Amino acid sequence: MSTVLVVNSGSSSFKYQLIDVENRTALASGLVERIGEGAGRVKHRDLTRTDEGDSSWERHTPIPDHTAGFGEMIASFTEHGPSLEDNAPVAVGHRVVHGGRRFFEPTVITDLVKINIEDLSDLAPLHNPAAVQGIDAAQRVFGDVPHVAVFDTAFHRTLSPAAYTYAIDRDLAAKHRIRRYGFHGTSHKYVSEAAARFLDRPLEDLAQIVLHLGNGASITAIDGGRSVETSMGLTPLEGLVMGSRSGDLDPAVLLHLARRAQLSTDELDTLLNKKSGLVGLAGDSDMRDLTARAEGGDSVAREALDVYVHRLRHYIGAYVAQLGRLDVIAFTAGVGENTPVVRSESLAGLELFGIRIDEERNNATSRETRVISADDSAVTVLVVPTDEELEIAIQTLAAVS
Numbered sequence: 001m002s003t004v005l006v007v008n009s010g011s012s013s014f015k016y017q018l019i020d021v022e023n024r025t026a027l028a029s030g031l032v033e034r035i036g037e038g039a040g041r042v043k044h045r046d047l048t049r050t051d052e053g054d055s056s057w058e059r060h061t062p063i064p065d066h067t068a069g070f071g072e073m074i075a076s077f078t079e080h081g082p083s084l085e086d087n088a089p090v091a092v093g094h095r096v097v098h099g100g101r102r103f104f105e106p107t108v109i110t111d112l113v114k115i116n117i118e119d120l121s122d123l124a125p126l127h128n129p130a131a132v133q134g135i136d137a138a139q140r141v142f143g144d145v146p147h148v149a150v151f152d153t154a155f156h157r158t159l160s161p162a163a164y165t166y167a168i169d170r171d172l173a174a175k176h177r178i179r180r181y182g183f184h185g186t187s188h189k190y191v192s193e194a195a196a197r198f199l200d201r202p203l204e205d206l207a208q209i210v211l212h213l214g215n216g217a218s219i220t221a222i223d224g225g226r227s228v229e230t231s232m233g234l235t236p237l238e239g240l241v242m243g244s245r246s247g248d249l250d251p252a253v254l255l256h257l258a259r260r261a262q263l264s265t266d267e268l269d270t271l272l273n274k275k276s277g278l279v280g281l282a283g284d285s286d287m288r289d290l291t292a293r294a295e296g297g298d299s300v301a302r303e304a305l306d307v308y309v310h311r312l313r314h315y316i317g318a319y320v321a322q323l324g325r326l327d328v329i330a331f332t333a334g335v336g337e338n339t340p341v342v343r344s345e346s347l348a349g350l351e352l353f354g355i356r357i358d359e360e361r362n363n364a365t366s367r368e369t370r371v372i373s374a375d376d377s378a379v380t381v382l383v384v385p386t387d388e389e390l391e392i393a394i395q396t397l398a399a400v401s
């Protein structure tokens with residue numbers, strides 16, 4: 001059995017999964033959060049146990065840094081299983097958001113690779129610094145096995161120059177590496193392949209639009225398994241309305257705020273990345289809270305949802321045009337998998353495109369891949385649970401074998 005430990009690091013948290021790659025199953029999963037905040041928390045699940053009820057544990061303890069977090073993770077395995085001796089990982093796979101122009105393949109992490117990932121931090125300020133912290137800490141704890149970086153940007157290497165070029169001065173753009181990179185690629189790849197498998201159709205034949213709607217959100221047009229257009233850009237800020245990120249706006253908004261409100265570069269960064277999107281519009285970034293408020297008649301929450309859905313429809317229409325045909329629309333990630341109202345409102349009235357949702361199917365709750373379009377819909381609309389960790393584990397094992 002080849003097991004891989006997958007780590008997805010955030011600035012004050014990391015998620016992990018121990019995965020049996022041959023059987024495509026997770027043996028354990030967990031979350032270490034509030035690192036450096038005094039009241040740390042560890043959640044751990046032994047997924048090999050069949051007695052569902054008591055397979056999950058939670059522990060509250062101060063976690064000063066990522067290395068201490070990995071210590072807590074090891075302690076959870078030791079105390080609650082499964083055994084890390086019996087299921088020793090042959091490699092550790094790390095999610096790294098930005099690979100820039102250098103990294104398109106899963107890459108065994110050396111000191112030089114780490115420096116290069118760090119160097120891309122200004123292009124993914126919420127994500128790359130955290131990844132480096134996670135890699136450092138994981139290497140201290142798992143020193144004997146290779147560590148592999150799997151990049152969010154990699155799947156979008158197939159974008160054409162027309163799709164990735166911003167219309168600004170060529171030389172300036174080249175000098176500062178300014179172009180569209182695209183993100184969530186591991187998820188877009190996994191979901192588009194899972195959709196083809198589910199429909200028992202060759203991936204090569206399918207024109208798909210995948211909507212990854214989580215805290216960060218992006219939409220990708222995929223033609224025959226290749227990313228041809230995606231909504232995130234130089235950084236994971238462009239495109240859709242997100243939990244706390246603005247997505248698209250007129251770039252002159254920044255100039256106007258800098259001049260008229262005297263906001264500094266750092267203040268603008270915080271405004272757009274952390275205080276915009278659903279939080280900026282309605283004070284809540286969590287879609288569960290927002291939809292509950294809207295259903296209860298809260299007009300501010302309802303307006304935020306309207307803006308969110310309006311942007312989605314804008315991109316769906318644009319991507320149908322870019323693809324020139326459409327077989328599949330797939331919704332994924334926290335919001336995409338769990339919020340029927342977002343799915344139905346973003347596709348309402350698109351019979352013109354051959355899209356018709358079946359409301360009963362759309363409202364059914366399930367953890368499985370499923371069809372939510374009507375039988376007479378020319379385009380098949382799916383909900384596909386994403387599994388970035390499994391995809392990272394598969395690519396990690398391939399990189400070290």
Ligand SMILES: Nc1ncnc2c1ncn2[C@@H]1O[C@H](COP(=O)(O)OP(=O)(O)O)[C@@H](O)[C@H]1O
Pocket residue numbers: 213214215216243285286287288289333334335338339
């Ligand atoms: N059961 C649910 N119902 C509605 N929304 C959900 C549900 N579970 C998660 N979400 C929403 O999904 C979002 C987080 O998505 P997720 O894919 O977990 O994000 P990330 O991986 O970027 O942290 C949040 O807005 C959350 O409200």
Ligand SMILES: CC(=O)OP(=O)(O)O
Pocket residue numbers: 097127152183184214215216217236
């Ligand atoms: C790239 C990105 O936005 O990732 P996340 O959704 O995990 O924040």
Ligand SMILES: [Mg+2]
Pocket residue numbers: 214215333
């Ligand atoms: Mg995510």
